[in-house]
Amino acid sequence: MKKIxxxxxxxxxxxxxxxxxxxEADKPFAGTEIxxxxxxxxxxxxxxGIFEEETGIKVNYVNFSQNEDMYTRLSTGAEVxxxxxxxxxxxxxxxxxxxxxELNLDNIPNMANVLPNLLNPVYDPNNAHSIPYMWGTLGIVxxxxxxxxxxxxxxxxxxxxxxxxxxYMMDSVRDTVGLALKTLGYSMNSHDPDELAAxxxxxxxxxxxxxxxxxxxxxxxDMMAGNEAAMAVMYSGDALYAMEKNDKLAxxxxxxxxxxxxDGMCIPKVxxxxxxxxxxxxxxxxPDIAQKNMEYIYYSSPIKQVVEGLSEEELASTAMNPTxxxxxxxxxxxxxxxxxYLYDDIWMDVLM
Numbered sequence: 001m002k003k004i005x006x007x008x009x010x011x012x013x014x015x016x017x018x019x020x021x022x023x024e025a026d027k028p029f030a031g032t033e034i035x036x037x038x039x040x041x042x043x044x045x046x047x048x049g050i051f052e053e054e055t056g057i058k059v060n061y062v063n064f065s066q067n068e069d070m071y072t073r074l075s076t077g078a079e080v081x082x083x084x085x086x087x088x089x090x091x092x093x094x095x096x097x098x099x100x101x102e103l104n105l106d107n108i109p110n111m112a113n114v115l116p117n118l119l120n121p122v123y124d125p126n127n128a129h130s131i132p133y134m135w136g137t138l139g140i141v142x143x144x145x146x147x148x149x150x151x152x153x154x155x156x157x158x159x160x161x162x163x164x165x166x167x168y169m170m171d172s173v174r175d176t177v178g179l180a181l182k183t184l185g186y187s188m189n190s191h192d193p194d195e196l197a198a199x200x201x202x203x204x205x206x207x208x209x210x211x212x213x214x215x216x217x218x219x220x221x222d223m224m225a226g227n228e229a230a231m232a233v234m235y236s237g238d239a240l241y242a243m244e245k246n247d248k249l250a251x252x253x254x255x256x257x258x259x260x261x262x263d264g265m266c267i268p269k270v271x272x273x274x275x276x277x278x279x280x281x282x283x284x285x286x287p288d289i290a291q292k293n294m295e296y297i298y299y300s301s302p303i304k305q306v307v308e309g310l311s312e313e314e315l316a317s318t319a320m321n322p323t324x325x326x327x328x329x330x331x332x333x334x335x336x337x338x339x340x341y342l343y344d345d346i347w348m349d350v351l352m
Contacts, residue, residue, distance in 0.1 A: 029276040030056025034082035036280065037062055037070060039263070040218055042085065042134075044296035051283050057276050065217055066172055074099055080270050082277040088262045089174070089333035091130050092123040096335065100129040101267045107278035110285035118262060118302045123334070130264030131281055132302035134293075136236035137322055137330060138175055138259040141220075145248050146230040154183040154254045156231065158206045165230035166213035168220050169206075173347045174333055175259065176203065176215070179233065182256050189334045193342060200346035207350055215351065224249055235261075236319040237299030243319070244298075251319045257329035260322075262302075 040063045048059050062081075064070040067090040073079050075097065086094060094100045105111060111119075111131055118132045142151045146165050157167055157179075170176050178188035180199035190196055206212055213229060221238040223229055225245040234242070239251040265281045267274060283289060287305035294301040300320055301307060314320045322330075336343065 027054075027056040029273070029279060031058075032056075032273050032276045033058040033060055034273050034276050034280060035060040035062065035080065036083045037064060037073075037079075037081040038083075038085040039063065040065060042263075042297055044292045047284075047289055047292055050289070051280065055276075055279060055283070057279065059280070068173065074268055077270070080272060081268050082271045082273050083280055084266050084268060085133055085263050086130075086266060087333065088121065088123045088264065089335050091264050091266060092335040093337050094266070095124060095129055096337075099269055101269045101271055101274060102128050103131070103267065103281075104275075104278060107275060108282040108285065110282045113285050113287060113290075113303045113305060115302050115304055115307065121262070123332070124264070130266045131285060133263045133265050133284065134237070134297070134299040135260070135262045135302055136299050137253050137319070137326070138179065138233070138235060138261070139239065139251055139253045139319070140231055141224050141234045141239045141242055141249055141251050142231045143224065143227060143229070143246075143248050144250055146227075150250070151231065151252050152255050154179055154256055157233070158202075158209065158211065160209055160211060162230045163209070163211045166228065167211050168223065168229050168232040169212050169215050170220075170233045171215040171217050173343050175233065176350070177343050177346055178259055178333070179254075182254075182258060185256070188259055188331055189336055191336065191339045193339075196339070196342045196346060200349060203346065203350045235299075236322075237297055239319045240298035240317065253318060253322060253326045253330065255329075257331065259333055260327060260330035261333065 034057060036059055048061060051057065052059055067087050070084060070086060071090060071093065074084065074094065108131060114132055118135065120126055124130045140151055140156065147162070177199055180202045181188050181190050181195060184198055184202060186195045220232040220234050221242040224232050224242040227246065236251065243249045243251065265284060267277045271277055285303060287303055290301050290303035290306050294306055310321065318326065
């Protein structure tokens with residue numbers, strides 16, 4: 001009987017070998033660890049768990065608040081990351097400085113799910129270095145019960161009658177200097193010293209008028225949701241988050257125009273686990289995963305299947321789905337590193 005039992009056990013083990021081999025083949029990078037550097041609160045935490053379970057790849061997930069902070073850590077070699085999430089103008093700069101690896105698109109077949117209008121961008125021809133993750137706009141969220149009329153212009157941010165009701169600006173060089181430039185009729189990508197000086201004067205006049213309650217980022221969405229201010233400059237996804245929690249809020253892309261942005265997924269040249277990193281990017285482009293991320297962070301997804309499933313309410317939302325006319329008066333940021341010192345000087349003066 002013992003001999004029979006042993007024979008049966010061996011047979012079972014042999015039969016199980018192909019299944020084990022198949023499971024191992026499905027997880028070719030199991031045991032690998034990748035370091036992912038992304039914006040704060042910019043992914044559904046459950047997504048990371050699903051990825052780790054499906055692939056066996058461990059994710060070391062860390063955050064940044066501004067493109068410039070991320071750039072500093074990449075360019076100085078302070079840390080080695082496998083996947084980073086810069087915005088379009090920063091992708092352009094990182095490519096110029098040869099800090100990004102070229103993607104092997106054969107390892108990212110889910111790129112086929114990306115909306116055609118977001119592929120082959122000017123800042124990264126043929127998506128050689130980046131795949132879109134989310135996109136959106138910059139605008140003003142305002143409390144309809146704390147303002148006298150619908151907000152339509154950036155100039156509302158300089159209106160003294162809102163000083164007691166609080167206006168929050170963004171703690172972001174490109175966005176805050178950019179909106180001042182746009183208010184004055186200039187490009188948000190201006191290289192002109194006189195135009196930049198005028199933008200700086202506008203921002204300092206606003207600061208000195210007492211209407212600015214502070215320069216913040218992630219806190220704005222909760223403050224607006226809690227009726228703590230009349231207005232705040234915010235990204236469209238944060239606006240949607242706040243509006244879902246407070247039906248008194250509205251979002252506007254000002255009539256002068258604004259920024260339309262795309263955040264991409266890239267692999268730094270110093271990446272130690274490139275194929276595992278490409279596996280992560282491919283996973284993030286999967287429709288069910290993109291849907292989970294959109295529902296969690298409220299930003300607009302570049303994945304076709306997600307867009308096709310938007311509700312009528314979402315399609316009617318300026319924050320989620322701006323009209324062609326709204327998009328037409330917006331512009332993408334481009335790399336302005338050759339005059340970045342002028343932007344930084346303005347910002348330092350404003351914050352003094």
